[in-house]
Amino acid sequence: MAILPILCFPDPRLHKRAQPVAQVDERVRAIVADMFETMYHAKGIGLAATQVDIHERIVVIDVSEERNQPLVLVNPELVWASPETRIGEEGCLSVPGIYDGVERALAVQVRAQDADGHSRVIEAEGLLAVCMQHEMDHLLGKVFVEYLSPLKRGRIKTKLLKQQKAEQAER
Ligand code: GNR
Ligand code: NI
Numbered sequence: 001m002a003i004l005p006i007l008c009f010p011d012p013r014l015h016k017r018a019q020p021v022a023q024v025d026e027r028v029r030a031i032v033a034d035m036f037e038t039m040y041h042a043k044g045i046g047l048a049a050t051q052v053d054i055h056e057r058i059v060v061i062d063v064s065e066e067r068n069q070p071l072v073l074v075n076p077e078l079v080w081a082s083p084e085t086r087i088g089e090e091g092c093l094s095v096p097g098i099y100d101g102v103e104r105a106l107a108v109q110v111r112a113q114d115a116d117g118h119s120r121v122i123e124a125e126g127l128l129a130v131c132m133q134h135e136m137d138h139l140l141g142k143v144f145v146e147y148l149s150p151l152k153r154g155r156i157k158t159k160l161l162k163q164q165k166a167e168q169a170e171r
Helices: 026-041 126-139 150-170
Strands: 046-048 058-061 071-081 085-090 100-105 107-113 119-125
Touching: 026 046, 026 058, 046 126, 058 126, 071 119, 071 126, 085 126, 100 126, 107 126, 119 126
Parallel strands: none
Antiparallel strands: 046 058, 058 071, 071 107, 085 100, 107 119
């Protein structure tokens, strides 16, 4: 097991499209284990493989308070999204310290394989529905700041680049 480095916006690798996983085998389960370790360490509720520079359709989620309800989504596909939407405050481990409103479907159905390769449909609403939509966007190379105005996005980019340069100078 290992804690993996998380890519930070505006890293161009965050915009790569993840490829489907052909087979859920030990290699994939090892990636999943590292992703959970990384997500729990960073205190996130979800993590997409893209964020740790692995461009395969793998997502881990745990939206529970107790941090004991791990959910693995391999090759997730949106089956249905409610026409009803809601604007909720989002953050992202790849955009540290930035929070803003994003409009998402209130409820979704997502088909995905679990860690054993079994396919099932997960119905979600509330925070889990938001998180699944946020993570599936990552697999398409999309970060939540792309829903914000170009002005806000530009300011976020400048702020994070400055922070990253300051951190580099410290090392
Ligand atoms: O930890 C996270 N919290 C969060 C809060 C509101 C909406 C989405 C999220 S996902 C985020 C972890 C992350 O960056 N996943 O890609
Ligand atoms: Ni994110």
